[in-house]
Amino acid sequence: MSDVEVAGVGLHPFGRFEGVSISDMGVTAVRGALREAGVGKGGFQAAFCGTAYGGVATGHKVLGALGMTGMPIVDVEAGCASGAAALMLGSKAIGAGQYDTVVVFGVEKMPRGIIRSSFFEPWQEEAGLAATPAYFGLRAQRFMQTSGVTKDHLAAVVVKNRRHGAHNPDAMYRSDVEAADVLASRVVCEPLHLWMLCSPNEGAAAVVLRRADKGTSARHGAAVQLDSAVLRSHLPGAVLSESTPMAGLTDDTLPTPTTLAATAAYEEAGLGPRDIDVVECQDTDAARELMSYEELGLCAAGGAAEMLDAGVTSVGGRLPVNPSGGLLSKGEPLGASALGQVVELVHQLRGEAGARQVHGARVGLAHTVGRGANAGVVILRR
């Protein structure tokens, strides 16, 4: 297998952009990544586009607007991990020698309000069982019952990520918040308050991948290597799995899709959780971030609250998590969010993250998990 390098990254900010089409956002991100990589028309042999709600031919429209088509263009859906799935496909294809250079991008323009997904069956909707945030609430409650995490910890995650996000010009929310205000926001589904949940929104992110022996980008001295990009689905049996079954088994030993993906990613990269310097992880809600600490092996079971309390996961701590501000600051454009994490990590590993820079970061991990169920874990190294 050939080594795979990140030759360039590009981003369209995450937020709400009236009158800006999904293609427009994709063009901004892809153009940015191509420019960084010094790649023009004819300079890549395949493209992979992650999107959940983009519809037919999403990737083709972006590349069509750029006048860059003809190669295979694959549009991929894997829920919150769509971009990770696209990255996995692109990087494996380079690793296998199928292509030298590929463009991987993710785009989304989420419908406003509650998303009516085709995911649930009509009877489930009629019965009120298509209550997406309620599943997050149940998961958070179970986690609190078993881990020592309290509502104050959930508020502290929001405070931390919004503090990080205040330094990220591409985030949707760029202001600090107080724990008291988080706890004063309305309850959506106990124990989750409104400010503990990320907002679905719009955005795009892009990455140019290249075989490492094809030469590094002239523009960026610190080359970033893609050590692993893994996608996994859920194992059957967990009642609160992101696959949202109507029932599950009384078995608490089943590994989650995140753990399956992380285990495979560490093995692929030949390293372990202790080698990671910076993490971007799925914080759909504040509890989800803390669960991820455990599921990714960043702490032992029951250790998330202490890790947070000690400031380990704040910028300035030993292992900053979501220096970008996370989805709680950026919002979540499904198809773009996983690659948005990768863009952040590349900036961090290059030392270009400004006021939110994790100093000396050499290895970064990006994590997404969501409907499907799908979990993606990506490990980058400089």
Place this chain on the structure above:
Amino acid sequence: MSDVEVAGVGLHPFGRFEGVSISDMGVTAVRGALREAGVGKGGFQAAFCGTAYGGVATGHKVLGALGMTGMPIVDVEAGCASGAAALMLGSKAIGAGQYDTVVVFGVEKMPRGIIRSSFFEPWQEEAGLAATPAYFGLRAQRFMQTSGVTKDHLAAVVVKNRRHGAHNPDAMYRSDVEAADVLASRVVCEPLHLWMLCSPNEGAAAVVLRRADKGTSARHGAAVQLDSAVLRSHLPGAVLSESTPMAGLTDDTLPTPTTLAATAAYEEAGLGPRDIDVVECQDTDAARELMSYEELGLCAAGGAAEMLDAGVTSVGGRLPVNPSGGLLSKGEPLGASALGQVVELVHQLRGEAGARQVHGARVGLAHTVGRGANAGVVILRR
């Protein structure tokens, strides 16, 4: 690169099935393919699902219903070539040594009536430019102007394919038709009459792929090899490209996505059009089949009418095209149609095609092309 073998195929018939969900159809097809391959739970390491309108987590629902999840599951959209895109990804991953066995399937339950796709922009819809069959009509008219093809030839394609389809128990239309009746059906968009257009419908198809050195299926003596599976998008510039631009250049030399894909597939398989014994090709409309003869290199430019007239492409001729009855008999469930062709070719190459058997067929080619634009070409060999 390892050789890739088709270890098993499965199909849910194409048609309209009230009360049968997209997952139900996928389960039927996947279960059939796994059974033929002798593969059970835990016996495959990745899954690729093609669908255009299935929505979020389509592949996951099928495998979830089978209790077979945990591996990477990638849902792929590439219009009419969605199944071909999934097959390309699955076969390349095996060829690269990433997996030993993968399941590739395609499912669709097309909305009834005219499909309101997200493909067109609102102003294009408002201006009446989202008139999908009109683009087929324009393409057909241009082809007739340059190739000597007449309306009688278009009717003859329908007669041929419906005659083939009468022997296919999995087709939606299983009766012969007369040319006069085809020409008497109402005009949808000149020169295309209703019976010259395929019907969007429902169905599923599945293929189990395996590294050839991992042993052949016990059940099926005649092992079928996947020699190539290629996906290509369009080059910019052709006004009647399946990418449906609002304008194009006065340049008639641009290769179509079908020709791009076919050229790459022949090269990958190390053979040429003259080595092909049986073809399944995109007959969204009758003219599209004849265009494909040229674009796939099965005849020279301007040779399609003569090839059809001489019976070359009928079962019993030198190079039967669409022995399954084609989309004109089967209907077109977008995500499933490309793999439905592969299932037909596997039956043909194994000698299991009954009354529509192409005797002595050793090499088969499957072709899909549609919105995106995407074209897929698959070459199979026994």
Place this chain on the structure above:
Amino acid sequence: MRPGAATFSAMSATVPVRQGLFTDTDPPHLLGGRCAACGHHHFPHHDICPYCASEDTEPAELSAMGRLWAWTAVTHAPPGYKGEVPYGFGVIELPEGLRVITRLTEPDPAKLHFDQSMHMVTEVLHVDDEGRPVVGYAFAPVEVP
């Protein structure tokens, strides 16, 4: 025939939100299935075991009584839901070794506790266009006398 599956006859004044989910016996029972190969129960019933992929499954009435394992409340109507909010939402652990996602009759999370005894009930979700009450399943706290 599945146990209880035909009990919602045309004579019935109400319609179940989906056929085959629960009996209209008193007390009602959820209609799941059991796999002979792995021994696990599942809900709703499938022909294929969702845990081991065996096709050797058969319908099984599930216990009407269980224990509360997780709970919250839905405060805003989710997509496609025409009934009232708030309503309780949780997971019940049944003696068959199954955890079931369900509505709860108690919409106040503060009034529920872990491991609480709960029993299955049916409740009207909304009234359909033909004036028929549409009925779903839920779990209610067992009243301590």
Place this chain on the structure above:
Amino acid sequence: MRPGAATFSAMSATVPVRQGLFTDTDPPHLLGGRCAACGHHHFPHHDICPYCASEDTEPAELSAMGRLWAWTAVTHAPPGYKGEVPYGFGVIELPEGLRVITRLTEPDPAKLHFDQSMHMVTEVLHVDDEGRPVVGYAFAPVEVP
């Protein structure tokens, strides 16, 4: 400012189906673009050349006259279309080396022929909710006197 782009003022009784597609001069012109890098014209105008990916493009009025290259008629209303059927539908070849997809004012394919001279017109597509005629572009046969 693009040529003609501001000519649909608030005073206008009609609204274009999209801004920037055509002028409301007499005769009207399609508003495309031209790429300085490859020299090709395109329509509608893009900031990026759809053929060579250059960003060196500028707006360009296209010829009002062209020749018929392909044609058919739409007999059933396509999705999102609120106007009348049938209507003509075809491709016009413009002297700029561009082939443009367009409505045709002639809905009978038998009355059209290859290479026929055609000129651009605007036509009312439908009347919007506020009572304003929504106008699109089309091509009409040049009448031979």
